[in-house]
Amino acid sequence: MKILILGTPKSGTTALFDAVCGSFSSALHAFEPVTLSDLAQRNEHLVCKFLRLFTYDGGAENFDRVILAVRNRFDFLISALFFAPSICHGFTDNAAVDRYLACIDKLRAGKADVTDLCNLLSDISEIDQLAYLRDISDKLLHIQVSLSGSKYLVVRYEDIMAGQYDSLTQFLERPVGAAGPAVGWSDYIKRTTSIQNWPRYFSRRDFLKFSEAFEGFHDHYGYRLELCSGASRSASWDETGAYVTKVVNRFRQENALPPYRSGSRRFAGTRDYERAFLALMREENLEEAVGFVDEAILQEPEIAGYHRLKARILLALGRKASAEAVATAALNLSPKSTDLLALLRDLAVERSDRAAELAFHRDLAKLEDKEAAWRRLIFLLIREQAFDEALLCCEELLGRFPTNSAYWQGYARVLLHCSRHRDALQAASKALELSPDAAAHWAVYARTLAQVDRPREALVAADKAAQLDPRKAVPRGVLDAWEARSRSD
Secondary structure, eight states, X not given: OEEEEEEOTTSSHHHHHHHHHHHOTTSEEEESOSOOTTHHHHOSSEEEEEOOGGGOOSOGGGSSEEEEEEOOHHHHHHHHHHHGGXXXXXXXXXXXXXXXXXXXXXXXXXXXXXXXHHHHHHHHHTSOHHHHHHHHHHHHHHHHXXXXXXXXEEEEHHHHHTTOOHHHHHHHTSOOSSSOOSSOGGGGOOOOOSSOOGGGTOOHHHHHHHHHHHHHHHHHTTOOOOOOTTOOOOOOGGGSHHHHHHHHHHHXXXXXXXXXXXXXXXXXTHHHHHHXXXXXXXXXXXXXXXXXXXXXXXXXXXXXXXXHHHHHHHHHTTOHHHHHHHHHHHHHHOTXXXXXXXHHHHHHHHTTOHHHHHHHHHHHHHHHOOHHHHHHHHHHHHHTTOXXXXXXXXXXXXXXXXXXXXXXXXXXXXXXHTTOHHHHHHHHHHHHHHOTTOHHHHHHHHHHHHHTTOHHHHHHHHHHHHHHOGGGOOOHHHHHHHHHHHHHO
């Protein structure tokens, strides 16, 4: 099945994505691709989350099911304002961060309104935030109208946060929400867990202004919202200046920029960096952007993030050799930058430098320390026949996820490559114990049985694998050899 999740940022799309992936773990998981293009046509089983609504020009019709994620726009606005520094440009300027944190303090103290914070964000990001939020909300409505011939379901953020997946289960014809996250993208995004936070902040002025902006959206999706009298300005931790500071520094760390601290100096080149960054995001005036970032580098050459941005722009211009040289220099300044490592890895893949690709993946796995990075490293180690190192990586994963049957199956396969046949049999048996109906596990189990001179049992296991999934059948020639050995026994 091919499943598409559409929505605006901060509307529960990541939670939805994790829940659906947990129920379709064998599908390809596409997390926020740049374009839908022919993604659905090239993949038979797919779960895709797509947020770039302004660039959407069709493609949903190629999916079997489409899920539209919506959220009360007032609640969405509060969440977006406190999450904004991670997705809006302008916050590399320490003075801008100071102004934003000061406005948050005033908002919590009742000395400013949500309107004031929204206007300040517009000033910092150079984008009319209210117009942007209204336009993207309207875009979702227009997309829904275009889906009249497709099977789609509207899912409300409030229901997902409450763990209500019944409508999704019925729509996808498979239990959703019970299997748990298969990908874990939610781990990377700090979200407000409480619902209906907007009454804590909205003044009557705010309510009247934003009601008018989002009236069509709220009416269409059945939200009936009224301003509560005596609203409190109390807030959860992720609606504080401390949280915004953490968000700012997470963005800066990812982009190899100096961290923000209260009273920290303004680093040189900020304005030129922002101009270059905005040009890259808008994919326009890239040659001019190179000049901007060069000016930033001239002012403060020791900031790795300036070189990183230049490498990204050069890559967008198709100047790969220059991009690699700049990225390598940036990595010397910031050796723990996973983004720079990923960029250099991708360039190594393009020029078919497998040794460099493997080296970058080793560093990425150690730095990111994430499940997906370790899995990818194991795959490359097996490809390069570095089986002893692959075993160590398998053991690393099994130490963290001892009940994951796929990892036990992979461990068995690597053990076979190392000629540790009896250890492989134990690992394959463990995989089957955890997932007795997995055809791939039975196929590996059959191979391990054959290696320990139990050909009759190997034939039975191979037959079981073929019954469960013909695609996992052991090749005929191998079966013939096992059968000959069983007769000789």
